Amino acid sequence: xxxxxxxxxxxxxxxxxxxxxxxxxxxxxxxxxxxxxxxxxxxxxxxxxxxxxxxxxxxxxxxxxxxxxxxxxxxxxxxxxxxxxxxxxxxxxxxxxxxxxxxxxxxxxxxxxxxxxxxxxxxxxxxxxxxxxxxxxxxxxxxxxxxxxxxxxxxxxxxxxxxxxxxxxxxxxxxxxxxxxxxxxxxxxxxxxxxxxxxxxxxxxxxxxxxxxxxxxxxxxxxxxxxxxxx
Amino acid sequence: xxxxxxxxxxxxxxxxxxxxxxxxxxxxxxxxxxxxxxxxxxxxxxxxxxxxxxxxxxxxxxxxxxxxxxxxxxxxxxxxxxxxxxxxxxxxxxxxxxxxxxxxxxxxxxxxxxxxxxxxxxxxxxx
Numbered sequence: 001x002x003x004x005x006x007x008x009x010x011x012x013x014x015x016x017x018x019x020x021x022x023x024x025x026x027x028x029x030x031x032x033x034x035x036x037x038x039x040x041x042x043x044x045x046x047x048x049x050x051x052x053x054x055x056x057x058x059x060x061x062x063x064x065x066x067x068x069x070x071x072x073x074x075x076x077x078x079x080x081x082x083x084x085x086x087x088x089x090x091x092x093x094x095x096x097x098x099x100x101x102x103x104x105x106x107x108x109x110x111x112x113x114x115x116x117x118x119x120x121x122x123x124x125x126x127x128x129x130x131x132x133x134x135x136x137x138x139x140x141x142x143x144x145x146x147x148x149x150x151x152x153x154x155x156x157x158x159x160x161x162x163x164x165x166x167x168x169x170x171x172x173x174x175x176x177x178x179x180x181x182x183x184x185x186x187x188x189x190x191x192x193x194x195x196x197x198x199x200x201x202x203x204x205x206x207x208x209x210x211x212x213x214x215x216x217x218x219x220x221x222x223x224x225x226x227x228x229x230x231x
Numbered sequence: 232x233x234x235x236x237x238x239x240x241x242x243x244x245x246x247x248x249x250x251x252x253x254x255x256x257x258x259x260x261x262x263x264x265x266x267x268x269x270x271x272x273x274x275x276x277x278x279x280x281x282x283x284x285x286x287x288x289x290x291x292x293x294x295x296x297x298x299x300x301x302x303x304x305x306x307x308x309x310x311x312x313x314x315x316x317x318x319x320x321x322x323x324x325x326x327x328x329x330x331x332x333x334x335x336x337x338x339x340x341x342x343x344x345x346x347x348x349x350x351x352x353x354x355x356x357x358x
Contacts, residue, residue, distance in 0.1 A: 012300070020296045038295040042302035049303070056307050063300040069290060070297050072241045074262040075248065076287035078269035082280065091342055098338025105333045109326045113318055123315050127322045131330055134301060139260030153305035153312060156298060157323045162331065169328055175335035177342060184335025188327050195295040209291065211334075213266055220259045 012062025019044035033167060038192055039160045074135040080209040087179070087203075088210060095183055099211055102187035103218045106131045107226040114230050124230045126151045128223050130158050133190040136216040144227045155190070162189020163196035178203040186211025237286035240278060244269045 023040030049059055060067075081088070088095060107128060114124035125146030129137035134155050141151030166185050175181055178201055185193040186208030194212055198205035248265025255264075272278040305312070312319050 016299045017296065020299060038298055038302060041296070041299050042305075045299060045303045046306050049306075056304065060300055060304065066297055067300045069293075070301075071245050071248075071262055071265070072238070073290035073294055073297055075244050075265035075269055076241055076283070076290045078244075078266045078273060079280070079284060079287040080291065081266075081270055082273040085274075091345070094338050094342035094345060097341045098334045101337040102330045102334025106326065106330045109329060110322060113321055113326075117318055119315070119318055123318060127318060130322050131327065134298065135262040136260055139262070143260075147311070149304065150308055150311050152301050153308045154319055154322060156302045156305060157319075158327050159298070160302075161323050162327050165328055166331070169331045170335060173332045173336055175332075175339055177339045180335045180339035180342065183338045184331045187334040188331035191294040192298060217259075217263055217267070220263050 009062060012059050013065055015045060015048065015059070016041070016063050016066050019048075033164050033196075036160060036163055036192075036196070038156075038195070039164075070135050074133060077209055077213045080206050081213050084206045084210060087206075091179060095179075095207075095210070096214070098180065098183045099187050099214045100218060102131070102184070102211075103215050103222060106188075107219070107222060111226060111229060118231070121230055122146055125227060127154060128227060129219050130154045131162075131188050131190065132216040132219045133212050136220060137190075140220055140223050144223060156192065159189045159192025162193040166193060166196050167200075179207050182207025182209075183211045187215045190216075234286050237283050240283050241269075241287060241290070244272070 019041040020037055022044060023035075023037035026040055027035045027037050045059070048054075049056065110124060110127045110130070113119065113127070119127075122145060125144035126141050128144060128146065129140040129151060131137075132140070132155070134152050137155045138148040138152045142148040162185065166181075166189070169175070170181050170184065175184055181200065182197050182204040185197045185204070189196075190212050194205060194208040197208035244265045245261065247268055248261035248263070251264040251268075252259065252261040269278065269283070273280060273283075
């Protein structure tokens with residue numbers, strides 16, 4: 001069995017899509033925020049790999065075509081950005097102010113944590129880009145001298161938590177405007193949050209997608225500056 | 232065939248992004264360069280929207296799926312995460328909520344101010 005899985009180039013992709021489909025189905029069926037397709041799909045894969053005692057490296061190699069698409073998918077975020085150009089232009093000040101304040105809050109919070117908890121530079125650099133999309137965040141973490149794989153894990157967990165709490169945060173903070181909801185979710189919880197925002201509505205989804213790109217770019221430029229102030 | 236060509240165009244921007252990331256000494260990843268270049272190309276008309284649209288929206292539409300292999304990989308890093316569990320936990324839960332609240336509230340406040348300004352202007356014109 002393990003030999004077969006080791007030689008098969010397809011099962012990882014198949015398992016990933018199957019687990020995601022099951023997660024999506026459960027999400028639709030229950031409509032619960034915690035039934036997130038990515039969260040459930042990942043849990044299914046983890047459970048199956050552990051139950052059958054399949055090493056993660058085998059799965060990773062076999063599922064690599066899925067991860068390969070992350071770069072073209074991130075570049076494709078240019079399309080929603082372009083499509084909503086008018087809405088973006090009309091509200092450019094509000095959108096930029098919102099995303100910038102979110103990015104600064106994120107970087108500032110990690111910096112404050114680094115000083116208060118006396119974290120090592122490598123740890124703080126790992127957490128620094130935690131709110132931006134993995135493709136950008138992992139590279140930023142590596143460039144700052146952090147641990148890229150660990151940054152990826154923190155970013156993904158951030159995204160999952162972000163999509164779980166999105167509706168509650170918006171309700172508690174009286175964020176009622178659709179555009180503002182989208183910006184908030186995309187800035188705090190990148191692409192994973194955006195999949196939640198898309199469920200909430202078209203404007204939320206588009207604005208969240210926009211926020212992924214802009215917060216990613218802002219973080220790529222601002223994180224290196226912030227990192228010079230780390231202990 | 233149309234979708235293959237669309238995919239090729241997107242890959243070409245990925246490749247250009249990778250090249251810029253190699254050549255320029257800035258800490259900016261290939262994905263960001265590729266994204267900026269594609270927006271510029273769309274705005275200037277070098278690339279038409281219909282030349283990338285379906286494949287691009289398909290890719291952004293399956294974004295969460297693409298994260299599964301990496302998310303499963305967090306399983307391998309449980310021990311590492313455990314070593315710095317307090318900063319990780321704080322960064323993942325309260326900081327995320329705070330970032331979301333701040334950016335949402337700021338966007339809403341500024342947008343409402345703008346709208347109020349614009350409607351005040353329009354009202355002024357009518358008088």
